[in-house]
Amino acid sequence: xxxxxxxxxxxxxxxxxxxxxxxxxxxxxxxxxxxxxxxxxxxxxxxxxxxxxxxxxxxxxxxxxxxxxxxxxxxxxxxxxxxxxxxxxxxxxxxxxxxxxxxxxxxxxxxxxxxxxxxxxxxxxxxxxxxxxxxxxxxxxxxxxxxxxxxxxxxxxxxxxxxxxxxxxxxxxxxxxxxxxxxxxxxxxxxxxxxxxxxxxxxxxxxxxxxxxxxxxxxxxxxxxxxxxxxxxxxxxxxxxxxxx
Amino acid sequence: xxxxxxxxxxxxxxxxxxxxxxxxxxxxxxxxxxxxxxxxxxxxxxxxxxxxxxxxxxxxxxxxxxxxxxxxxxxxxxxxxxxxxxxxxxxxxxxxxxxxxxxxxxxxxxxxxxxxxxxxxxxxxxxxxxxxxxxxxxxxxxxxxxxxxxxxxxxxxxxxxxxxxxxxxxxxxxxxxxxxxxxxxxxxxxxxxxxxxxxxxxxxxxxxxxxxxxxxxxxxxxxxxxxxxxxxxxxxxxxxxxxxxxxxxxxxxxxxxxxxxxxxxxxxx
Amino acid sequence: xxxxxxxxxxxxxxxxxxxxxxxxxxxxxxxxxxxxxxxxxxxxxxxxxxxxxxxxxxxxxxxxxxxxxxxxxxxxxxxxxxxxxxxxxxxxxxxxxxxxxxxxxxxxxxxxxxxxxxxxxxxxxxxxxxxxxxxxxxxxxxxxxxxxxxxxxxxxxxxxxxxxxxxxxxxxxxxxxxxxxxxxxxxxxxxxxxxxxxxxxxxxxxxxxxxxxxxxxxxxxxxxxxxxxxxxxxxxxxxxxxxxxxxxxxxxxxxxxx
Numbered sequence: 001x002x003x004x005x006x007x008x009x010x011x012x013x014x015x016x017x018x019x020x021x022x023x024x025x026x027x028x029x030x031x032x033x034x035x036x037x038x039x040x041x042x043x044x045x046x047x048x049x050x051x052x053x054x055x056x057x058x059x060x061x062x063x064x065x066x067x068x069x070x071x072x073x074x075x076x077x078x079x080x081x082x083x084x085x086x087x088x089x090x091x092x093x094x095x096x097x098x099x100x101x102x103x104x105x106x107x108x109x110x111x112x113x114x115x116x117x118x119x120x121x122x123x124x125x126x127x128x129x130x131x132x133x134x135x136x137x138x139x140x141x142x143x144x145x146x147x148x149x150x151x152x153x154x155x156x157x158x159x160x161x162x163x164x165x166x167x168x169x170x171x172x173x174x175x176x177x178x179x180x181x182x183x184x185x186x187x188x189x190x191x192x193x194x195x196x197x198x199x200x201x202x203x204x205x206x207x208x209x210x211x212x213x214x215x216x217x218x219x220x221x222x223x224x225x226x227x228x229x230x231x232x233x234x235x236x237x238x239x240x241x242x243x244x245x
Numbered sequence: 246x247x248x249x250x251x252x253x254x255x256x257x258x259x260x261x262x263x264x265x266x267x268x269x270x271x272x273x274x275x276x277x278x279x280x281x282x283x284x285x286x287x288x289x290x291x292x293x294x295x296x297x298x299x300x301x302x303x304x305x306x307x308x309x310x311x312x313x314x315x316x317x318x319x320x321x322x323x324x325x326x327x328x329x330x331x332x333x334x335x336x337x338x339x340x341x342x343x344x345x346x347x348x349x350x351x352x353x354x355x356x357x358x359x360x361x362x363x364x365x366x367x368x369x370x371x372x373x374x375x376x377x378x379x380x381x382x383x384x385x386x387x388x389x390x391x392x393x394x395x396x397x398x399x400x401x402x403x404x405x406x407x408x409x410x411x412x413x414x415x416x417x418x419x420x421x422x423x424x425x426x427x428x429x430x431x432x433x434x435x436x437x438x439x440x441x442x443x444x445x446x447x448x449x450x451x452x453x454x455x456x457x458x459x460x461x462x463x464x465x466x467x468x469x470x471x472x473x474x475x476x477x478x479x480x481x482x483x484x485x486x487x488x489x490x491x492x493x494x495x496x497x498x499x500x501x502x503x504x505x506x507x508x509x510x511x512x513x514x
Numbered sequence: 515x516x517x518x519x520x521x522x523x524x525x526x527x528x529x530x531x532x533x534x535x536x537x538x539x540x541x542x543x544x545x546x547x548x549x550x551x552x553x554x555x556x557x558x559x560x561x562x563x564x565x566x567x568x569x570x571x572x573x574x575x576x577x578x579x580x581x582x583x584x585x586x587x588x589x590x591x592x593x594x595x596x597x598x599x600x601x602x603x604x605x606x607x608x609x610x611x612x613x614x615x616x617x618x619x620x621x622x623x624x625x626x627x628x629x630x631x632x633x634x635x636x637x638x639x640x641x642x643x644x645x646x647x648x649x650x651x652x653x654x655x656x657x658x659x660x661x662x663x664x665x666x667x668x669x670x671x672x673x674x675x676x677x678x679x680x681x682x683x684x685x686x687x688x689x690x691x692x693x694x695x696x697x698x699x700x701x702x703x704x705x706x707x708x709x710x711x712x713x714x715x716x717x718x719x720x721x722x723x724x725x726x727x728x729x730x731x732x733x734x735x736x737x738x739x740x741x742x743x744x745x746x747x748x749x750x751x752x753x754x755x756x757x758x759x760x761x762x763x764x765x766x767x768x769x770x771x772x
Contacts, residue, residue, distance in 0.1 A: 051358050053357065053358065053513070053514065054513075073254045073360040073361070073362065074254050074360070076358060076359055076360045077254045077360040081358045083354045083355070083358070085351060085354075086351050086352065086354050086355055087350050087351040087352045087609070088352060088355070089270075089347075089352045089355075090350075090352075091270070091273060091274055091275070092270065096266070096269075096270075099262075099266060100263070100266045100267075100270070101355075101359065102262075103257065103260050103262040103263035103265075103266050104257050104260075104263060104356070104359040104360070104361060105257070105359065105360065106255035106256070106257050106259075106260045106263075106360075107260075107262065108260075108262055109261075109262040109265070112262055145355075148355060274693075275691065275693075275694060276691070276693040276694065276697065279694075279697055293716075294711075294712065294715045294716060295715065296716070297716060297718050298715060298716075299567070299568075299715075299717050299718075301563070301564055301567040301568070302564065302567075302568060302714070302715070305560065305561070305564040308560065322715060326711060326714075326715070334697075334700060337696065337700075338693050338696065338697060341693075341696070342692065342693060346692060346693070349604075349607070349608050349692075350607065350608060350609070351608075351609075433692050433693075434596055434599055434600055434604060434692065434696075435596075437596075437692075437696050438539075438592060438593070438596045441592060441700070442539075442542055442589070442592070445588070446546060453553075456557055456558070456561040457556065457557050457558055457561065
């Protein structure tokens with residue numbers, strides 16, 4: 001199977017700071033892939049490289065068969081991205097914002113409006129679709145954030161800490177939406193998170209970063225068995241302690 | 246980091262839907278509504294201010310701009326007191342936040358990760374701000390045309406319109422300059438401060454070449470001096486006297502936009 | 515009452531790059547002032563007459579000073595306004611104010627610590643520019659306008675700027691957008707100049723003669739009364755600081771409710 005995303009020997013340095021150090025892994029089409037690590041482990045930097053927002057210092061990255069450093073716009077036209085830290089444009093409504101994002105993908109007006117309407121319906125945004133984004137709760141904002149990542153019907157979704165700050169119901173809804181997307185549309189998702197229970201719920205395969213280095217990559221069950229861990233929490237703790245120790 | 250435009254990806258800057266939505270966004274902003282109120286205030290205040298001009302000012306304006314009708318004084322006051330000052334306010338309000346305001350409030354990342362380059366996003370933001378600026382200005386001129394025709398003695402609608410079509414490039418210049426300051430300095434407040442200082446200085450010198458013709462050649466480099474060509478040539482408004490200032494201002498604004506777009510590539514979300 | 519957290523106050527007072535900001539604005543102001551002093555005497559006689567009549571000042575020194583005072587006032591106010599906006603409206607616009615306001619620092623201490631550098635910068639830049647204008651005008655002063663009067667007028671303009679910064683602090687204590695705060699800053703600066711604009715074009719609306727004619731016409735009023743201002747400016751400065759203190763007290767009440 002040709003991976004939809006592959007990273008080989010990726011390093012990223014910001015001056016003396018090594019954000020990523022010789023990281024290699026790949027993601028297969030249609031899977032929900034867990035990308036784990038503590039805050040500051042390098043997950044967001046890796047996602048920025050995948051989107052062509054910053055070039056790698058060394059290494060080779062391929063997304064949908066393209067090099068993000070060379071073909072950033074083509075990569076972004078086929079990828080959906082939800083950042084970990086962002087704010088929605090507060091003076092817009094969810095509907096106008098989703099239409100706007102559609103237009104950024106060069107959709108004609110009627111197509112952008114139809115796509116916005118479909119997402120509002122599918123993701124349960126109807127009750128606040130015409131309210132100003134500045135006044136929405138965290139959960140509502142995150143739903144709109146997730147919707148904007150889906151406007152272009154992406155083949156690949158990159159989600160950076162998508163469940164942070166969500167209440168249990170919101171988290172459950174988001175995880176279910178991701179599962180449904182993978183099952184019905186075959187959308188590949190790279191799910192970056194430090195909430196290990198979410199990763200365990202969704203992902204069959206995972207990559208674990210620690211201080212910019214890849215410390216584990218493969219089937220979650222196999223990794224747990226290999227390290228004698230009963231769940232993802234203990235797996236992560238055991239790997240982190242091994243690295244520190 | 247700059248992103249190369251691939252042939253396979255349509256350029257969203259060519260999308261009429263995007264420009265329509267972007268312009269709608271600008272027009273619905275609170276600052277645009279505030280500016281609209283200021284323009285309305287200028288429309289209402291101008292006739293009162295000109296109801297009984299002092300003789301020394303009337304005589305001076307006739308000396309500077311020629312002719313002996315009160316329309317010269319009206320155009321001088323309208324442009325110098327109202328529209329020049331509003332041009333600065335509009336430019337700073339519309340331009341000084343280009344990209345950096347969104348970076349500060351953390352919404353820029355959502356737009357920067359779409360298939361558009363930072364330079365493209367800059368052109369979209371500043372282009373729409375310039376369009377909204379021009380819209381505000383020209384609507385004010387059209388309302389003024391209707392209002393002043395009935396209120397100002399000797400009002401010349403054509404002269405008023407032609408002057409406006411030249412001067413509209415002043416607030417557009419102020420917008421483009423403020424936006425350039427924004428991406429050059431990287432912070433909205435710093436850009437606003439520099440823009441306010443520079444633009445008010447330029448506005449202060451807009452008519453200096455008329456007051457002292459010996460300085461006219463040097464002061465011709467002031468964009469605000471060019472933008473008031475419709476007033477300074479009120480008695481001889483012609484294609485020849487106005488087209489060069491307009492062309493100069495268009496070239497200047499495009500240059501500022503291009504330089505700003507180049508600097509925008511340094512802005513990271 | 516909680517004790518004043520002096521460590522916090524010291525940290526706030528040294529937060530802004532005041533020296534760089536003051537130097538930049540001061541240089542710009544000095545160039546503008548010296549340029550004005552050079553340019554105005556070189557204007558044709560007819561223009562000088564019109565300007566003198568429009569601004570109700572007599573003699574070349576007064577005409578030069580009325581223009582340089584505007585530069586002193588403008589630069590001193592706006593350099594302070596930038597620090598005021600960075601102090602409260604900017605962090606609020608960037609969703610960073612709440613995290614500061616929940617700390618055990620009394621709102622009045624918070625507001626004073628953040629705004630005092632703005633007032634200090636305004637006074638420092640204003641003082642430097644007032645001295646610059648007096649030095650630049652040496653040789654122009656006459657019996658009607660002395661160097662002390664010009665210096666007093668400059669510092670009085672600075673005192674007004676200080677009071678305006680207090681008003682700006684109060685008016686923007688709850689502003690959530692930077693552009694809105696900037697708009698208020700410009701409006702606060704322009705407000706006292708509105709009578710001047712009216713006076714230039716409609717002098718018939720003002721009393722024909724006497725003190726009342728130019729009382730509200732700034733900065734002409736500073737020149738007309740420069741002999742008094744030459745010694746009374748410290749009192750005006752105190753009044754300006756008092757008004758600023760009122761503005762800050764009001765801001766302290768509003769900042770936490772926002």
